[in-house]
Each structure stands twice: as structure tokens, then as C-alpha cells.
Amino acid sequence: MHTEIERIAADTPGTSYELVVHRYGGGDPDAPAAYLQAGLHGNERPGVAALHYLMPMLATAEAEGRLVGAVTVVPQANPIAAGQHVLADHLGRFSLSTRVNFNRDYPMPDADGAVPLDAAEAPVFAERRLKSRLLELSDGHRIVLDLHCDDEALQYLYVADELWPALSDLSVCLRADAVIRWHATPDAAFEEAVFARMLQQAGPELGQAGYCVSTVELRGQGDVSPYLARQDADGLYRFLVLRGVIEDDVEPLEELAASHRALPIDHVDVLHAPAGGTLLFHVRPGDLVRSGELLAEILVRPGELGGAVALRAPQDGLVLSRRMRRFIRIGDDVLKLFGDNRSAHAKTGALDN
Known part of the structure; x- marks a missing residue:
């Protein structure tokens, strides 16, 4: 393993x-290479913990000559977001400088197919230079x-x-409950x-050619533990073995349970708070609910008759996620429901801000 510490001027x-970058050398330059990063949103730590346990496994494979393809790991991909603490509250999703989500506005190919990346010395905000650098680091990796x-x-x-379904192996290896196709x-x-750069390189059949890119949601912000991190590391390792990056004996894919629900992104209903107040959930992630079922109540005037506002399921579906904080404003996201049918409020773009 070779470790590089890159400096990003503020x-x-x-x-x-x-920015700390770890590189593991593969024995075959023609084998698929993999790039893994975590912590792009600074307050999301399950991926950081998973990579903590995966990296020694990669080092062992490298030392034993079983690492076929090169692997690049950036376990804390956003040092800017990692340091954004305001009055002891960690604000890691949006830039305090520009108010832009750290996972938005990445350089995309222009009409001629060129990607306008910002150089390290470019006179632009540090977060823009970081985004360009992360794209540079990931380029050339098939995974x-x-x-x-x-x-x-x-x-x-x-x-x-x-x-999809070429990436169903990743879903099974990571024991994913759902796959949102976008x-x-x-x-x-x-x-x-x-994905746009991969599409340029391999064309629309890139899945069959072994190309892979995915945003992996490792449960919730509080799901950080040695047990879960090891489980996720094992899943990532198994996937890399199955994709030919590492040589090892792992449990055959067909013997693992495939429990994912894979549907288009427009099947996701993002429920918003119709009022502000204290949030009481009646369901939890993983629950299957029916249309009209009570999902949550918002206590607007606690203790008063009619002081609670009900939030009900717009359709049958799976509760995918729910808000962590229990005091909300009107209009805040409350819950994601992965519906059996297309959402009546489906829109173009990301599910979250």
C-alpha cells in the first residue's frame, strides 16, 4: 500500500x-481496478468505519499476491465537511461557504465530451477543486x-x-433491502x-462490460458499530472478489439471499411535514405499509384536542428511511416510502436537497 497526503488550499x-489517498497495487494492469470513497457528506460515518475494516483485508491480499486489480481508497473524502462544526453541531452535508450540497454540481461532460475540471491552483472555492480532484482520482477505475x-x-x-440488473451482485453482497434505479x-x-464518463468510455452496454458505479447508502447515521462495519467490509470484499479484483474463496453468490426491491426512482414518495412540531413515528424503516396507514404524527399543540397532525401513506410500499431529528419545521422531509407504484408527486432530480 502506498499512502499519499494531498494538500487542498482553503x-x-x-x-x-x-486529503488522504491509499493505493493498493494490483498484479495485472488489465484487471478491473476499483475506487472506494466515504465521508463525502462529513457527518455520514458508516462508510468510513467499513473502509477501516476493509483496508487491512486489501493489504493482506496485496502482500500475498492475491490483489489482481489496483484499488484506490479515500476513507475520508471530504476534509472540508469533516471540519464544519458550528456550536458543537456537525454540519457535514452542505458547504458553509457556498450553501451547496457536497454531493451536487460535479463537473459533467460538455457538448464535445470534455470534462471541465478545476485545477488545484484554480481561483475557485476549495470545494470545487475538491470535487474535481475526486473525479480525477476515480477516473480509470472500472468499479x-x-x-x-x-x-x-x-x-x-x-x-x-x-x-441494472448487472449490479445485482453488489446488492446481494451488501445485503441491500432496496435498489433505487435512476x-x-x-x-x-x-x-x-x-457514470457519464464511464458511458463515454464503454457506451450503453457498460454494465455488461463490467463497469460499476453506485451510491451505497449504509443504513442510517447512527448505525456505526464494529459489527456493522465488519459486515459491510465483508460485503465489499466479497464483491471485489466476484468482480475479479481480488483472488480468494468466498461464499457463492447464489447461496446469498437476494432480498432487494429494485424499482425506478419515481416510485419513491418523499413525505414532507404539513406542519411544524414534535415528530412521533408510528412506523420504522423496513415496515410494509398500506395506503392510508398512519405513518407519523406531528404535535403542533401538545395536549390539545386536535393538536396533532397525521401523516398517512399515499400508497402501499416499504418504509425506506425516516428523519433522525424529532423536532421539525413545516416542509421538512419526514420519511421516504418506496412505493409499489409510481409516486403521484414524482419529479425530476434528486430525492433530497
Whole structure:
């Protein structure tokens, strides 16, 4: 393993950030290479913990000559977000400098197919230079996994339509409960930017050619433990073995349970708070619910007759995730329901801000 510490100049003199990149050398330059990153949203830690346990497994494979393809690991991909603490509250999703989500507005190919990346010395905000650098680091890898998590959630994946069902092996290896299949959106998340470059290289049959990119949602923000991290590391390792990056004996894929629900993104209903107040959930992630079923109540005027506002299921479906905080404002996201049918409120773009 070779470790590099890259310096990213901050937006004011005298300050900078460190981006740590670990590279594991593969024995076959023609074998599929893999890139894994975590912590793009600074307050999402399950992926960081998973990579903590995966990296020694990669080092052992490298030392024993079983690492066929090269692997690049960036376990804390966003040092800017990692340091955004305001009055002891960690704000890791949006940039405090520009108010932009750290997983939006990545450089996309222009009309001529060129990707306008910002150089390390470009006179732009540090987060833009970081986004360009992460794309550079991921380029040339046939497998790219971006590890995230939700508030309180099941294990689920985002997968481009063109990569499904070719990526069903990743879903099974990671014991995902759901797969959200997406099509082109205007948000330019990291996954979309990587997918666009892969599409240029391999064409619409890129899934059959072994290309892979996915945003992996490793349950919720509070699901950080040695047990879960090891389980996720084992799943990632198994996937890399099955994809020919590592040589090893692992449990055959057909002997693992495939429990995922794989449907288009427009089947997801994102329920918003019709009022502000204290949030009481009547369901949890993983529950199957029926149309009209009570999902949550919002206590607007506690103790008063009619002081609670009910939130009900718009259709039959699976509770995918729910809000972690229990005091909300009107209009806040409350719950994601992965419906059996297309959402009546489906829209183009990302599910979250």
C-alpha cells in the first residue's frame, strides 16, 4: 500500500485541508481496478468505519499476491465537511461557504465530451477543486463506489438504469433491502459525473462490460458499530472478489439471499411535514405499509384536542428511511416510502436537497 497526503488550499491565506489517498497495487494492469470513497457528506460515518475494516483485508491480499486489480481508497473524502462544526453541531452535508450540497454540481461532460475540471491552483472555492480532484482520482477505475448513509434507514443503493440488473451482485453482497434505479437528472452528483464518463468510455452496454458505479447508502447515521462495519467490509470484499479484483474463496453468490426491491426512482414518495412540531413515528424503516396507514404524527399543540397532525401513506410500499431529528419545521422531509407504484408527486432530480 502506498499512502499519499494531498494538500487542498482553503479559501483564505494560511489554511488548507488534507486529503488522504491509499493505493493498493494490483498484479495485472488489465484487471478491473476499483475506487472506494466515504465521508463525502462529513457527518455520514458508516462508510468510513467499513473502509477501516476493509483496508487491512486489501493489504493482506496485496502482500500475498492475491490483489489482481489496483484499488484506490479515500476513507475520508471530504476534509472540508469533516471540519464544519458550528456550536458543537456537525454540519457535514452542505458547504458553509457556498450553501451547496457536497454531493451536487460535479463537473459533467460538455457538448464535445470534455470534462471541465478545476485545477488545484484554480481561483475557485476549495470545494470545487475538491470535487474535481475526486473525479480525477476515480477516473480509470472500472468499479467506483461512493459510500453514504441516510438519517435512519434500510441498506439501499442508487444504480443507473443502464447498470441494472448487472449490479445485482453488489446488492446481494451488501445485503441491500432496496435498489433505487435512476435516470439522468440535473443534479450532477458524484455518481452521475462518474457514470457519464464511464458511458463515454464503454457506451450503453457498460454494465455488461463490467463497469460499476453506485451510491451505497449504509443504513442510517447512527448505525456505526464494529459489527456493522465488519459486515459491510465483508460485503465489499466479497464483491471485489466476484468482480475479479481480488483472488480468494468466498461464499457463492447464489447461496446469498437476494432480498432487494429494485424499482425506478419515481416510485419513491418523499413525505414532507404539513406542519411544524414534535415528530412521533408510528412506523420504522423496513415496515410494509398500506395506503392510508398512519405513518407519523406531528404535535403542533401538545395536549390539545386536535393538536396533532397525521401523516398517512399515499400508497402501499416499504418504509425506506425516516428523519433522525424529532423536532421539525413545516416542509421538512419526514420519511421516504418506496412505493409499489409510481409516486403521484414524482419529479425530476434528486430525492433530497
